[in-house]
Amino acid sequence: MTRNISFRPGILPPEPGRPRLRLSDFLTGETPERTPQQPPAEVDYESGIDFPMYGNDEVGDCGPAGCGHVVQSLTKYGQGKTATVTEDTVLAFYSAISGYVPGDPSTDVGVNLQDMLEYWRKHDLGGHEIIAFAEVDISNPAEVQLAIDLFDAVITGINLPQSAEDQFNAHKVWDVVRGSRILGGHCVPWFGYGNGLYQGVTWAAVQAMTEAFRKKYVGEGWIVITKDWLKANGKSPTGLDLYGLGQALAELTGDPNPIPKPQPTPTPTPAPADVDEQLVTAFTAWRTTKGL
Template identity: 30%
Template sequence: MIYNMKLGKQAPVVDPRVPHLSDRCKLARPLPAVDWTPAVKTFTALGNNQHGDCTAAAAFHTAQTLLANSAGSSWVPTDQDALNLYAATSGFPKVDEGAVELDVLKYWASTGIPTPAGQDTIAFTTLNPRNLDELKLSIQWFGSAYIGVAMPLSCQTQGHLWDVPAGGTKGAGAPNSWGGHALCLLAYDDKTFTAISWGEKYKMTYAFAQTYIDEAYAVLSRHWLDVAGIAPSNIGWQELQADLTALLPSGR
């Protein structure tokens, strides 16, 4: 039951030094629909059914999907993979209080996370969390959007399709009435986005996305750059890395 699942995203932290996607490439009209999930045969909860490691689980679900699509990999990350990243970016295991998405992204960019193709390092940009086209372009161009959601309690009774409840954003529909949650968006169509959480696919309506997403990032994986014709040719890895140098823990 969804009631037993954990969340784990702490409040958004804004670092003005992180560039916005539109600062580094020209935005365009997104395709009508994109879905990167069919290449992945198995998603798992990655410990998020027992611990508040959703920020780490979302990172590994992203890396898993990118490798499946770029290299045909059947790799399935382990719970321990996600918990190791969680421990590196939070007070876990002494406390299990979640992590800040930006801390996870900085660690992922500076140190990387282990995959069968080697350490996956990234560059990243911010997205306007309420701009549907920016979320779609991140999915279309980079394979995902790494997002944070101010989850309402109403999601606990909505099954696998999340929408703004009939009562609006009060009571069980109030943002953060359940808590903060990190997810990766891997697909969209004309009405919904598809996210991975707790090892399963969940759809969210556009109204839900614009109401409850409170932070969003485009993640450019080094592995993804090898996929010809997907990432926009005018976005540069070196330029993004230079943007991020001052804020990465290792000074990379």
């Protein structure tokens, strides 16, 4: 069964010169928590979720729609229960960032991903907030995979070719087709990988892409950190210490560090020694003092 999606540009070009946090700075520290050696062979944070369209078949709101999908995955795999924000909430989020006015196509201009994430950091999406975000080195496959494993998703901006629309409508994997023209910018969050493919969500469906497609067309990637994903001790479910990233965010923005400082594990109180053993020890010490 073929689909009938017609692409609507929704992502504006990135601005590389703008200040931002880079995830690579927090994967190379001296502490064990910041030196994961290799990503797992496969990760899956999209199975078992019913992803809505969020109006992206009619409006270029792929960025906010992707945020809605990220909320679903983060809550399912971070909290154990999927939370799904409404389409009206996603469209209102899009309007607040871009100035989109429903019914006025001239205002349907898309979003810059960094602007979108900065807005999300200050405003909730259906009650779900992010407390920090950082850019992923999209040219480094190991970092991309680590980012998915450690943070649930990498939100990407893609220079979408016509071939991708055709392949999606035909239920095919996104792969490079030489000579395919670029339609515009599109946001796709990637929630998994394995067997040489990445798994993302777009237009209410899980979509796979090859490494060659990622290398050629994916232009930027970001991770977000939310309260849905953090444990009370300030670490992600996989144990990565995020406090330093929060400190860097505080220095960049002037806001307080939003991530709690991990507390040291309390030293257990030694169990009382056996009474007989105490008597033997005391008696031995007494004999020593008496020269016996």
